[in-house]
């Protein structure tokens with residue numbers, strides 16, 4: 010029997026960002042340089058496939074520094090950590106490497122600068138996300154107020170509207186965040202903050218690509234993990250921009266094919282922590298069931314690379330500049 014026809018619309022850019030590539034490379038190089046085991050505090054990036062691959066190479070993932078024995082290297086994840094974590098590592102004389110994405114560290118520095126200027130800080134972000142915990146933990150308790158959602162932006166009470174700043178999580182919805190910033194600027198005209206927000210280039214580009222393809226797709230798959238903020242936002246963005254049937258899948262084996270019956274065009278993208286191999290497996294699974302035509306729509310090219318910690322650089326890399 011002839012297979013039904015399906016056009017797969019691949020969004021570009023998709024998948025790994027520079028911060029995730031750097032974090033994974035830090036773990037891989039540390040294992041090579043220092044030998045296994047290398048401990049990692051929290052999932053290095055939010056993707057089980059990546060975590061299991063690194064475990065197989067000799068990484069041990071833990072949630073707390075208490076679980077890290079003496080005399081082994083420990084790596085902090087790409088999401089960033091509260092200041093007390095490196096402080097505790099130093100107190101215990103542990104050798105640590107920080108895989109915090111430089112774009113998250115930039116937000117930490119913004120927060121510190123506002124604090125030095127005596128400003129109360131509003132952080133737009135999702136409660137409980139490790140990046141939010143890390144950013145709030147850069148300053149003494151109470152210095153940063155978390156604002157989650159438009160309603161919270163409308164009702165947040167501040168100590169002094171003339172002495173106020175905002176920062177944002179890097180992996181939010183661009184549209185929702187702009188709305189929240191508009192509310193804060195309306196309520197507190199003197200508020201300080203970045204020109205737009207702190208959402209990173211990778212989150213912005215992946216959302217833009219999804220906005221472009223979503224209106225022409227009957228369904229859309231986001232390859233990513235349920236605890237990956239930027240993957241969850243891609244699902245929402247697709248639903249809000251013309252493709253209500255947008256679903257998060259961790260890997261091809263999870264696809265509910267009954268949801269995709271009768272469709273002609275299927276969009277595919279991947280969150281910033283999802284490897285391209287998982288997208289390739291989705292394509293292969295579609296090829297097994299459909300007569301496939303593939304369209305790739307790339308809205309922008311990315312060339313961002315971040316430097317590795319000096320101790321892990323090859324001698325030739327130490328002098329080469331990177332973002």
Ligand code: SF4
Pocket residue numbers: 026027028029087110111112113179180209210211212239281
């Ligand atoms: S999604 Fe953005 S902030 Fe997060 S690791 Fe990637 S580049 Fe860095």
